[in-house]
Amino acid sequence: MTRPDTPTLDRVAGPADLRRMDDRTLARLADELRAEVISAVSETGGHLGSSLGVVELTVAIHAVFNTPMDKLIFDVGHQCYPHKILTGRRDRIRTLRQEGGLSGFTKRAESAFDPFGAAHSSTSISAALGFTVGRDMGKPTGDAIAVIGDGAISAGMAYEALNNAGAEGRRLFVILNDNEMSIAPPTGAMSAYLSRLYANEPLAKMRSLAEGFESALPPPMRDGAKRARQLVSGALHASGTLFEELGFDYVGPIDGHDMTQLLPVLRAARARATGPVLIHCCTVKGKGFAPAEHAADRGHGVAKFDPATGTQKKGAGGPPDYTKVFGRALADEAARDPDIVAVTAAMPSGTGVSIMADRFPGRVFDVGIAEQHGVTFAAGMAASGLKPFCAIYSTFLQRGYDQVVHDVALQGLPVRFAIDRAGLVGADGATHAGAFDVAYLSNLPGFTVMAAGDEAELVHMVATAAAHDAGPIAFRYPRGTGAGVARPERGQVLPIGRGRVLREGSDVALLSFGAHLPQVQAAADLLERDGLTVTVADARFAKPLDMDLIRQLARHHGALVTVEQGAQGGFGAMVLHALAAEGAFDRGLAIRTMTLPDRFIDQASPEAMYAAAGLTAQDIAARALAALGRDARVVPLIRA
Structure with missing residues (x-):
């Protein structure tokens, strides 16, 4: 693949250049x-659109501030690819999100x-703000610059921080990367005029320049600029922006793709704050790459693609992925039920x-x-x-755990939590x-906790x-994709707290919870090749446990092995606790x-990650053999 010609970038070893x-x-x-x-x-x-936008x-x-002494903090971090290239990691940028390579954040x-x-x-x-306090208390750190998007700043934690930072009154820079609209003015005289204004005016007067900027724009752009300011205003006709009410000096909006605006504004802010x-910067997500700019998600997350056309490489055909199975x-x-509603936190796709929104918006x-808010809203x-x-x-969901406990569990409210991305994600x-x-749901009184062993189970x-x-x-x-089992046209209501047995043997029992079931089945095949007979059961429920099933497995097999795609303290711990009791x-x-x-x-492929976790079929079979003992006679260890 032909690489771009980059003579200027080739001279950059780090931000000092x-x-x-x-x-x-x-x-x-x-x-x-x-x-x-x-x-x-x-x-x-990877995350293309957000990186192109910044x-x-x-x-x-990096040209204005003295990084890394000055601390540049990207919110979320999915827009950090240009930052990584400029900060000594260009030689590894093509290992992005791969095993042993650069993190995507x-x-x-x-x-x-x-x-x-x-x-x-x-x-x-x-x-x-934490770095700022550290600086003011004598720690070896300079200014702190937070870059946060218009989506991320909608969350309550951001406003809590803004309120605290405004009250503290310490020197701190927040750059609002607003990619909801573009107010890019024409180049030439207008940009030069703005640059002179920003470079020469005291910081306290910078915020008033936006009105003159708006009035000089053609009507469509003027409306866009006005809407951009309203995004951060306490009201349509407020005398000051919300940020000013919180104690910030507000500068903007400015064109986040115009270096003749960005550089003077940042220099003035750094010199005078x-x-x-x-600083309110308006940008375009996917800027400079037409396929991303024109995509519905602006190229937020992409597979490998042809840089000439933007066409993404399709994966091999196969079973549908779990997310689509759930959505359908x-x-x-x-x-069938008009009372069913759905809540998502900025992740509908x-x-x-x-899929439901397309039918029932x-x-x-x-x-x-x-x-x-989403959890309590659902409550x-x-x-x-x-x-x-x-x-x-x-x-x-971890971010809403207090609400899960206080607003849902404590009140016994029937909120249905659909938890995607369970286990390792690649x-x-x-x-x-x-x-x-x-672990964090099973310890809550009154909660029912399930995990799907395959896509048919997810429908149920x-x-x-x-x-x-x-x-x-x-x-x-x-x-990722399912196990390839046939899916029912309509899900059946499962009996609460009841698992299922998929194959029966007498030597060892493998009790699976969740989507690691195919690996458990493969482990059973390996054990049976060694002459053992194996029971494979799908627990379905971590809470309430199917104690009748667990007792039978323990009583009638030489060993019992539980397997899950979760941390210690989860399903296996629930089983151990119940048996100990x-x-x-x-x-x-x-x-x-x-x-x-x-x-x-x-990060690595899911297969490599589970291998690193010691959860391959071979690992499961080896653990079962170790539980039996090398010379162990296969006899029941719990008597009825």
């Missing part, structure tokens, strides 16, 4: 950097230029509820990046008599791995959740629990 360039050279650098990002992501896949902004920040362990790790949203201002400053099953249930609610709907499905990734790495939900669990009004219920399923260990019991290890696992 940018500070020796003139403004015209920096503009050329931004063009070459954009080409390099497109070229690299075409080979790796190319000029990233160049300008900022990561402290990766570079001194990544002062704060991210991947979940709305954390940057809080972290920047004494307290917190918010939910839409079908909603067609990612969670599959977009008035019954699907996207609350933005606000998981805490309120449940209290009203509706049947809400709250579809949130496992790691994102290229997104540890930040998106659904390791903890089984959607139906089961829809029919369950006795309290909160959750079901988890992984990212019944005194099973007093009579002798060979049991092993297989979980994710007590460490975070970096």
Whole structure:
């Protein structure tokens, strides 16, 4: 594949090189950097649109501020690819999101230029304020610059941080990357005029310049600029913006792709700021790459693609992925029950509820990046008599855990939690791995917790959740394709707390919880090749447990092995606790629990990640043999 010609970028070993360039050279650098990002992501896949939207902004920040002494903190971090290229990682950028390669997000362990790790949203201002306090208390750190998008700033945590930062009054820079609209003015005289104004006016007068900027634009652009200012205003006719009311000096909106605006504004702000400053930059997600700019999601997450056409490489055909199975099953249930509604936190496509939204748009609610609000919103709907499905990734649901406990579980409200991205997720790495939900939900009184062993089971669990009004219920399923089993036209309501036996033997029992069932079946095949007979059971429920099934497995087999795609303290721990309470260990019991290890696992293919976790079919078979003992006679260890 032909790589772009990048003579200016080739002279950059780190941000210090940018500070020796003139403004015209920096503009050329931004063009070459954009080409390099497109070229690299075409080979790796990843978050393309968001990275293209901040190319000029990233160049300008590194050219003006003294990174890494000054701390540049990207919110979420999926827009950090240009930053990584400029900060000494260009030689590894084509290992992005691959095993042993660069993370797709900022990561402290990766570079001194990544002062704060991210991947979940709305954390940057809080972290920047922390660095600011550290600076003011004598720690060796300079200014802090938080770059946060208009989506991320919608979350409550961002406003909590803004309120605190405004009250503190410390010198701090927040850059609002607003890619909802473009107000790009024509180049030439207008840009030169604005540059002179921004360079010469005191900081306190900068915010008033936006009105003159708006009036000088043609009518369509003028309306866009006005709407951009209203985004951050307390009211349509407020005398000051919301940020000013919170104690920030507000500058903008400015064109985030015009270096003749960005550089003077950042330089003036850095030179003159004494307290917190918010700089409002309007950008275009996917800027400079037409296929991304014209895509519905602006190229947010892409597979490998042809950089000439933008055509993404399609995966091999096969079973549908779990997310689509859920989305279709939910839409079908909603067609039969008008009380079913769905809630998502800015991930309608990612969670599959977009399928229901296409059929029943008035019954699907996207609350933005606000998981805490989304959970309590769903609780309120449940209290009203509706049947809400709250579809949130496992790691994102962690952000609303207090609400799960206080607003849902404590009140016994029948909110249905559809938990996508259960288990290890591949290229997104540890930040998106659904390791903890089984543990953090199973300890809540009144909760029912399920996990789908295959895509047919997921259809049944959607139906089961829809029919369950006795309290909160959750079901988890992984990212990626299903096991290839036939799916029912309509899900059946499962008996609560009952598992199923898939094959029967007498030597060892393998008890699976969730989507690792194919690997458990493969482990049983390996054991049977060694002459053992194996029972394979699918628990279906972590809470309530199927104790009749578990007792039978323990009593009639030489060993019992539980397997799950979750952390310690989850399903296996529930089984151990229940058996211990019944005194099973007093009579002798060979049991092993297989979980994710007590460490975070970096990005790789899911298969490689599970191998690193010790959860392959071979690992499961070896653990079963170890539980039996090399010379162990295969006899029951619990007597009826």
